[in-house]
Amino acid sequence: SRCSCPPRLPIDRAMAAVDADVAIEAALRGSVMGNSAAIKAAVPTVDMSGPAAEVEAALWAAATQVGFFTVVNHGIPQETIDAAFRASEQFFAHSREEKAAMSPFASELNSGYEFYSQVRPSTGTPDQKESLQITSRTGTMDGRWPSSPESFEPVSQDLMTGAHQLACRLLSLLQPRACPDLEPGTLAKAHTLWTEDGQCTLRMLHYPPAPPVDKSAGLWRAGPHTDWCCCTLLFQRPGEAGLECAANPRATAPGHEWAAVDPVPGGIAVNIGDMLSRWSDGRLFSNLHRVRMPVGDECERPRYSIAFFAQADKGCVIKSQKSEPITAGDYLLGRIKSNFSK
Numbered sequence: 001s002r003c004s005c006p007p008r009l010p011i012d013r014a015m016a017a018v019d020a021d022v023a024i025e026a027a028l029r030g031s032v033m034g035n036s037a038a039i040k041a042a043v044p045t046v047d048m049s050g051p052a053a054e055v056e057a058a059l060w061a062a063a064t065q066v067g068f069f070t071v072v073n074h075g076i077p078q079e080t081i082d083a084a085f086r087a088s089e090q091f092f093a094h095s096r097e098e099k100a101a102m103s104p105f106a107s108e109l110n111s112g113y114e115f116y117s118q119v120r121p122s123t124g125t126p127d128q129k130e131s132l133q134i135t136s137r138t139g140t141m142d143g144r145w146p147s148s149p150e151s152f153e154p155v156s157q158d159l160m161t162g163a164h165q166l167a168c169r170l171l172s173l174l175q176p177r178a179c180p181d182l183e184p185g186t187l188a189k190a191h192t193l194w195t196e197d198g199q200c201t202l203r204m205l206h207y208p209p210a211p212p213v214d215k216s217a218g219l220w221r222a223g224p225h226t227d228w229c230c231c232t233l234l235f236q237r238p239g240e241a242g243l244e245c246a247a248n249p250r251a252t253a254p255g256h257e258w259a260a261v262d263p264v265p266g267g268i269a270v271n272i273g274d275m276l277s278r279w280s281d282g283r284l285f286s287n288l289h290r291v292r293m294p295v296g297d298e299c300e301r302p303r304y305s306i307a308f309f310a311q312a313d314k315g316c317v318i319k320s321q322k323s324e325p326i327t328a329g330d331y332l333l334g335r336i337k338s339n340f341s342k
Helices: 011-026 052-065 078-092 096-102 152-178 274-279 296-300 328-339
Strands: 045-047 068-072 112-115 130-135 201-207 222-225 231-236 243-246 268-272 288-291 303-310
Touching: 011 328, 045 052, 052 068, 052 152, 078 096, 078 130, 078 152, 078 201, 078 231, 078 303, 096 112, 096 130, 152 201, 152 231, 152 274, 152 303, 274 328
Parallel strands: 045 068
Antiparallel strands: 068 268, 112 130, 130 201, 201 303, 222 288, 231 268, 231 303, 243 288
């Protein structure tokens, strides 16, 4: 079975562990690490077209040493990606009122259009962005699919399908070492699209042009954070830099310097999330990342990206030896509440 019906869980103790994950971000507020500049460094690139054993070894090395990496020859057609970016640009070109009317935001559903409303525990200030979240659960997008452009729903569905397939492949390659006690295929089967329990989310992101700001203002296009999912696929466009990553403070490797994760033509950035870190008993750590404010001529240009969050289905129980069991639904809800006040 995909995910068995969850037993009644000790939710108070489980939510305490969620609070601990949130505390990792909150500790960055005003800290030297949270505000330090990124160094020039390259995250690993993994060619997905190689022999399976070599790809698995390369993924494990990248996931354990850095936690952020880029995959190439991943199987998602570039035209599928480009079409989604075109639809995203056309949607965000509408007025704020039109966007909100087409896709009203509902935090309890993790779906719809939001405007500068996400406040990270690491900053206490709103992310300088707007986004449209598409959560693939039955009924969640009813009345929330944008009517303009007309292509928005089909091209989003195409990208979500390809991203889901790739994410499941990545999780299946990581599972033998990350979660050796799980039945083969458990992680992939825990992530479904458009079912009553589905939680996987595609997020269209738009960072409008912004004037230069002093770091003392505490503003970020996206404040330092870890992702709540098992893994994230991030689609970026060449020439639109700003994403930076650092190791999770829980990792045993010394040093927590920030490094730029610049777009790679034909590549997709991937990072480990908190759900997989918990499921793996800390064999893998989620990766801190952020999007800095623009500098120089970047201030005159918008930045677009698209993220796919592989989030286990609501009823799936995330069990490990070191953590209290918790359903993926309860875990995600706890993290949403720490970021959105409404």
